[in-house]
Amino acid sequence: MTEGLEADVEELGDVATRRDELASRIRTHAGEIARELAVFQGGDYGQETFETEDGSWTLKYEAGDVQYLRFDPRSGDEIYVVSSKHPPEPEALETALADYGAFVAAYNAYVRSMDGLLVDVPETFPEIETTAELVAERDRIIERIREVGNAMASELYRYEGEYGTYATTIGGTRWELKYDGDVASYLRVGGSDGTYLISQYGPPAATEVRRLAEDVPLFVESFNEHVDELEADLATVSFAENE
Known part of the structure; x- marks a missing residue:
């Protein structure tokens, strides 16, 4: 009856530590995207959603920093990869990370789609009548x-x-x-x-x-x-x- 009490308990500390390291790296990496979006869109706060084959990613930012990065897979619950609360469960983080590269690729495609956006904008304007x-x-x-x-x-x-x-x-x-x-x-x-x-x-x-x-x-x-x-x-x- 006491054999179970004598068995070794597996520790999850290593998994949690690895999860926290990955979450921190993603926050830093996604923070670069947040700053680029803030500069481009000309505001202190906002959000943008990027579609991938496996779902959609929504990045919300304020003052050039990430407020949250949420992954909405085609099936299953949404995952807050970065948030002001606790980091995601390791399995959820693993699911999101499998599509994170596609998210970055979608963002890069968004940036490239803006090439030449201001090419035809006039640089000279009519004279202003004085009052x-x-x-x-x-x-x-x-x-x-x-x-x-x-x-x-x-x-x-x-x-x-x-x-x-x-x-x-x-x-x-x-x-x-x-x-x-x-x-x-x-x-x-x-x-x-x-x-x-x-x-x-x-x-x-x-x-x-x-x-x-x-x-x-x-x-x-x-x-x-x-x-x-x-x-x-x-x-x-x-x-x-x-x-």
Whole structure:
């Protein structure tokens, strides 16, 4: 009854060691393919599948390194030859290695198929029209609007205090001038998501300037009416003594 307990136990350490060595060599070798694909496809990550007679190989890569190399045989379960997890079983690795050369050959054929890909691509291109004159005209108009805004800010500062806003509606659209002291902080058309004709940031698009500039005089007229009303109100103030 104790004969089985006295028998020697065969060790699998050598097989596991050999498996790990092969898996490491494949990772290194497939890593070269991953780097080539990353450079060619112009991205930090991606994947490519290559067909062989015995199955298909999918190589997924990220930052030029292998994420996984999977072999899908025509029959049987898929095998992750390289992965972020444990290496494959020795028998599965042996099955995949039998087709690994065909995988490399398929990759090489893929590379050769790209020969001459860019031969007919033109190297010269049409001249590009400059927007310099249009931008200069846009900036000139915006600077004139800023001068008008600052003049309005100066009047508001004198009449209404150190900072605040003046808003009105032109053609159904809200126009709002915000001032700080005698300087216009912004002139915004169209509410919080509108266009800033004046701001601390860059100027608006030329198309927006073209659309809105014609209404600037109406905005100024509305402001002048506002000032006239203020003056009329002040004119009614009297310090005469009660009789």
